[in-house]
Amino acid sequence: MIILDDFAGEWCLSRHIEDALAKGTARLEGFCRFEPQEGGLLCTEGGTLSLPGRETGFTAERRYLWQTDPIGIAVFFDDGQFFHRFDPNDPAPRADHDCAPDAYAVRYDFSNWPLWSAVWRVRGPRKDYLSKSIYRRG
Structure with missing residues (x-):
């Protein structure tokens, strides 16, 4: 059974973003860090984002708050607005x-x-677009 605290710590993040409108694939290589914060875990994703047609990548970062929820886990934007919820123990x-x-x-x-x-x-x-992210322990 996976619970919120199982996400705590550092993860390696690899993301591919297939953009149908731009007709290209962007890539993010970096990290995802879950740190205890009052009421849950602060999730910080960051790394180097490479865009099609650009010679060099740039630093990108985003934060969310993950909290325990009756369904499983609720995710909020860093400004406190609700984003989505999911059950990590659901088969899909x-x-x-x-x-x-x-x-x-x-x-x-x-x-x-x-x-x-x-x-x-x-x-x-x-x-x-279709964004595919893989997370593995760092």
Whole structure:
């Protein structure tokens, strides 16, 4: 059984973002760190983001707050706004987030824990991409 505290610590992060509109693939190589914070774990993802058509990458970083939830885990943006929730023990954990006019859908895979992944499908008037992230203990 996977619980929130099992995520605590440092993870290596590898992400590929297949952008249908830009007709290219961006890559992020970096880290994902879960640190205890009042009410849950502060999740910081960061690393070097390489975009198609650019010779050099640049530093990117994003933070979320993960908290225990009756369903399993609730994820919030760093400003406190709700993002999504999922059950890490569901055989096929998934969640959706509507941010009109865009729609976000994630599918998690914890079947090879502690190696895990998140695949986001994002669609909207100016967005159409598939983001595949692999996390492994650092």
